[in-house]
Amino acid sequence: MDNSKEKLKFETYLTDKNLKHTEQRVHIMDIFSSAGKHLTAEEIYLAVRKKHPGIGYATVYRTLKLLCEAGICRELTCEDGIKRYEYQSQDEHHDHLICTKCGVFVEVVDPEIEKLQERLFKLNGFYPERHRMELYGICKKCSK
Amino acid sequence: MDNSKEKLKFETYLTDKNLKHTEQRVHIMDIFSSAGKHLTAEEIYLAVRKKHPGIGYATVYRTLKLLCEAGICRELTCEDGIKRYEYQSQDEHHDHLICTKCGVFVEVVDPEIEKLQERLFKLNGFYPERHRMELYGICKKCSK
């Protein structure tokens, strides 16, 4: 996966905020392009550790926070109470279908649902900010 | 709020499972009818404490788990990572509109959205189990 665009975005963010461009931060960014999405901090920590054995949890958490602020990552608070981080190449919103057996995350968007959600906000006198929708079920593979 | 129906449900549950009908358990049940819904364990603990000063956190958590098992409560994993418990008089499902300023929870259901969610499951080859949808925005009161 080519993540040069996101790398540039991160670099720009760091420069703008007068933050430093460190080896650790780059390693953590790279995990997302190689190891996939929807990773827990622990998964990221273990993955980075393979390339950079000395890294600590604190750095992982700090960098994830930075990546979220930079709009490169999104933090998901899952039902098991553990946060997962998803790499967000674009700014587009999406929701998730999650398999309760294997835990796979599938990203989905349904424009009709989005429209109805807007209606729900309006009907209840709310000014809409964002939403989150998770559909739990059993994926095709697991139901065989 | 009349919670005699739920009380009966809980009593039946306890009897069926050979569990005991204790003062503490009744107090915790009662909180929901007096103090409202979508409470954190801490809020429940503090509320029960007013009537029953000796109660411990352990009992609160244990009882909340029981109430969930009995189908009287539902546990919500919120974005702040803190679980909230909602009293569920009926078995009917609903979603939430949440104000990001005052934190109020409004329960909503949209049959059309529900239908489209089923379609999303099907389209992606998932066997549906449940879902969760949270709409975050600013309520009428707070946007004045």
Add this chain to the structure above:
DNA sequence: CTTGATATTGAGAATCATATTCAAATAAAG
């Protein structure tokens, strides 16, 4: 290439919500 100012790191300790342990207390069946 040095220097100096500032940001960052990693180890470990702290925190916060929640769960567990265990001896003492209590409910409920006989």
Add this chain to the structure above:
DNA sequence: CTTTATTTGAATATGATTCTCAATATCAAG
């Protein structure tokens, strides 16, 4: 009223995440 199994509360443990702080690394300016 006794017996037996369950429940309780206090304290301790846990697991995820955050903070502290001294040592280290980055980077701009000389």
